Amino acid sequence: MHIEWTKVFETGHAEIDREHKAIVDIINRLEDMPEDEYSEDVGDILCQLTEYVIVHFGREEQMMLRVRYPDYDAHMLSHCQFFAHLTRFTYGFETRQTGLSRDIQEYLAGWLVEHEAIEDAAFIRYWLAYGGASAPPD
Ligand SMILES: [Fe+2]
Numbered sequence: 238m239h240i241e242w243t244k245v246f247e248t249g250h251a252e253i254d255r256e257h258k259a260i261v262d263i264i265n266r267l268e269d270m271p272e273d274e275y276s277e278d279v280g281d282i283l284c285q286l287t288e289y290v291i292v293h294f295g296r297e298e299q300m301m302l303r304v305r306y307p308d309y310d311a312h313m314l315s316h317c318q319f320f321a322h323l324t325r326f327t328y329g330f331e332t333r334q335t336g337l338s339r340d341i342q343e344y345l346a347g348w349l350v351e352h353e354a355i356e357d358a359a360f361i362r363y364w365l366a367y368g369g370a371s372a373p374p375d
Pocket residue numbers: 257293297353357
């Protein structure tokens with residue numbers, strides 16, 4: 238399941254969009270994984286995705302705090318739910334669950350649309366409207 242980067246995913250913030258594209262690239266590496274066999278590479282991709290997303294979510298959370306984003310709690314919850322899924326997938330990898338690569342791709346494809354294209358886009362609209370771009374750096 239190849240995820241094509243389209244304008245639907247664009248938030249209007251160059252750095253956030255660059256990181257979202259990098260997340261899509263990591264997810265697309267799962268395409269080359271065997272769907273019903275155990276593969277060490279799936280573990281590597283889960284690791285890479287977890288490391289990348291920790292930094293990305295941290296950046297978004299700092300930006301939200303700077304403009305006192307009113308939906309901060311809901312957005313944080315959404316990030317936490319994503320980590321809960323990553324933990325479940327990592328457990329699946331460690332217990333050699335079959336069909337794991339397909340399950341991960343299906344979940345992530347849906348998450349990209351719901352989270353990046355809707356929730357992140359809404360937060361960036363607020364951030365741009367309420368002075369995020371002119372706020373002093375950390
Ligand atoms: Fe994001």
